[in-house]
Amino acid sequence: MKTKQCLVIGLGRFGTAVATTLYEMGHEVVAIDHNEENVERVMNLVTHAAIVDAGDERALRAMGVADFDVVVVAIGTDVQANILATMNAKSLGATYVVSKAIDEMARRVLERIGADLVIRPEHDMGVRLARQIATPNIVDTLDLGGDYAIVEIEANERVKGTLRDLNLTGRFGVQVIAISHAGKIEVTPRAEDIVRPHDRLVVIGTSHNLDELRRFLGE
Numbered sequence: 001m002k003t004k005q006c007l008v009i010g011l012g013r014f015g016t017a018v019a020t021t022l023y024e025m026g027h028e029v030v031a032i033d034h035n036e037e038n039v040e041r042v043m044n045l046v047t048h049a050a051i052v053d054a055g056d057e058r059a060l061r062a063m064g065v066a067d068f069d070v071v072v073v074a075i076g077t078d079v080q081a082n083i084l085a086t087m088n089a090k091s092l093g094a095t096y097v098v099s100k101a102i103d104e105m106a107r108r109v110l111e112r113i114g115a116d117l118v119i120r121p122e123h124d125m126g127v128r129l130a131r132q133i134a135t136p137n138i139v140d141t142l143d144l145g146g147d148y149a150i151v152e153i154e155a156n157e158r159v160k161g162t163l164r165d166l167n168l169t170g171r172f173g174v175q176v177i178a179i180s181h182a183g184k185i186e187v188t189p190r191a192e193d194i195v196r197p198h199d200r201l202v203v204i205g206t207s208h209n210l211d212e213l214r215r216f217l218g219e
């Protein structure tokens with residue numbers, strides 16, 4: 001697995017969870033907050049933590065924002081600070097900026113100013129939970145032995161399009177064996193079959209490759 005260089009801005013509950021988990025998974029994590037206490041709390045749990053105001057463009061530039069693989073703006077409540085941090089990160093050349101929005105209006109603004117991915121954690125988790133409750137799984141994880149498994153995953157914005165274009169076999173070494181769309185199951189999917197966000201895919205592969213796919217999906 002390639003080590004990613006990650007910058008997490010804002011160390012509330014959400015930002016701290018993102019930063020410490022990425023670090024535990026072996027990635028390089030720089031975590032910043034303008035509040036000293038929050039920085040001290042994560043100091044030993046990430047690669048480097050610093051007191052920085054993300055509204056200060058010069059300070060962000062000095063951190064080399066453009067060199068990170070991903071920048072996560074985890075400021076929620078202070079919408080203005082979130083917008084400013086996202087704008088600064090993008091204008092300083094950050095390749096991939098994920099921003100946390102507290103509501104629909106913030107989401108629209110963040111998308112407009114160039115955030116590559118906007119998430120609304122509470123809203124998104126609520127939708128996901130409702131779907132899980134409403135849609136029973138086609139299969140539970142099926143351990144085939146010899147490190148192979150069959151699992152069910154939910155497609156999202158990152159995994160959509162035709163199976164040919166998605167090329168999950170080439171990219172992750174896994175094979176889609178069924179697609180469930182709006183309750184209808186296609187058990188012999190062909191290359192031209194389209195995967196839409198929220199479709200459920202039954203996928204076979206090694207546990208490692210399936211984990212990689214899940215990680216890519218953000219599960």
Ligand code: ADP
Nearest residue numbers: 010011012013014033034035053054076077081
């Ligand atoms: P959560 O709900 O995940 O706890 P919050 O919105 O409450 O999220 O927390 C956001 C964090 O971002 C806080 O720790 C706050 O100190 C930090 N923060 C807010 N504005 C800035 C800024 N301009 N620069 C850096 N950190 C900031």
